[in-house]
Amino acid sequence: MRYFDLHCDTIGECSNNNLSLKNNSLHISLEKAEKISEYTQVFAVWIPDELRGKAAVKYFDKTADYFNKEIEKNKELISLYGSDENTPVKAILSVEGGSACGGTIEGLYHLFEKGVRLITLTWNAPNEIASGAFSKGGFTEFGKEFVRISEELGITLDVSHLNRQSFYEFAEISKKPFIASHSNANIVDNEFAKKRNLDDEQIRIIKNRDGLIGLNFCRDFIESEKSQGVDALYEQIKYMLSLGCEDTLAFGSDFDGCTIHKDLSGIEKMPDVYMALKDRGMDETILEKIFWKNAERFFLK
């Protein structure tokens, strides 16, 4: 089975707790990934909202260095996406929180040089660029410049965690296709889900801009009293397909970044998830698009 995942927080967990990427008890390890024949994972360096300026840059550098060291240590198993290495796992480095640039354009170039190819513009609070899902406000002047230069560099921009105002401003400013790496449809009724999930209009804009939406497995964002685990994920997929998202949909599990139902919690579960969705009547052509084809097409471009 092939699998492409747009978001996880594994590398921060490894770096902060001095764990190996190859063998650990997290949602993702290279050993657990052995069940997947070809696997691409976006590894995000999550920047806590308490860190801004130089402190954010320092935290990013430390975590990115750990990531590169782990790749070097396990180079028979994992290599950077786009490199010529023939490994079962391919990795893309991202940051979750554009504050990793320290609020300067030089800092943005630094992220690019360190290998970052995808940027989630904010986490939940405001930063130098824009305002996140649990705060008010939109884009700053610096944020607009940040978007322009990121797109020139070929960095993929990610709207997951933006609040509504920031999202719609971003849709006006940006010129390239963009993604929501780990976001769901707004069909779950709780406070967190209402703020983080995407309205139909937002979903349509991402789809019309040839973007991607990676479904997040976080219990708070997909589950209700009526459906949990794979059933809840199935409801999300069905709803997205009803909005015409067959070529937009992917997964952004949020592994090692949130609480996930046991049937979905870990990279080694994905072959079973595929079968469980198929058993519920999901067409395999569509499943292949969601599991890897849509994301692969997007990143090859």
Ligand SMILES: [Zn+2]
């Ligand atoms: Zn997140």
